[in-house]
Amino acid sequence: MKVNIINKTPNKIKNKILDTAKYILKNKKNKTINIKITNEKNIKILNKKYRGKNKTTDVLTFKNENIKIHNDIGTIILCPEIMKKTQKKNHWQKTLIHSILHILNYNHIKNKDFIIMSKIEKKIGMSGIEPPTITTSK
Template structure:
């Protein structure tokens, strides 16, 4: 496994009630995703934050100008000269919203844990430089998501 520090902050308590062993599960998903991307070649830090719709709505508006909640936000860490001397590079933060994730899981007839897992993988891929702004990049990202989720026995989310 890659040597990443995974910082987890839970502001919304409903997450732990809906996902057994939330912290352990989150660390496992993050580690599997990072290993798939980097193998054993990289070290670094990521943050994963569990919030509610009110908080993610505020962040979505503040940083993206979109005045509504979303399921996941991913913020790549700022790159500066410090990265050249620091042993562990911060990749960024993934922020997940409970209510939107729950609504989407129900609407798509998916288990909450499977949908959460997909969103977490998706967010981590974003902070690692993957995107879906065009069809080619979207296909690359989706294929990688499917491959990572399959390792966790989670069906294709698409």
């Protein structure tokens, strides 16, 4: 499993992102996930372009639909500026976990799917919290 972090990120944050992603993806050998760190302006532009919503968001998740053909399974775009505004403890980590699970085909559209995804999140370390609000796009 390979994790590409795009954009300059302080080593302390970069290491936490890598550790979290690698833990979740430990059984996904020969797969790559891209994590891009961006600012409010850029995430607003991307949210409008890909989702038609002219507002900021904390994260955008893009799943590669051809994961059987490509090793690149998806891209997650995180906006730390937005996450800081929520002032929730470890919000970036919870958001990253949630986004990776979406890339791995988990969702919470139906109640039974929400329960399954919540159990996995709790097992990973999100016990006792509600999943973060996530913006998932294809």
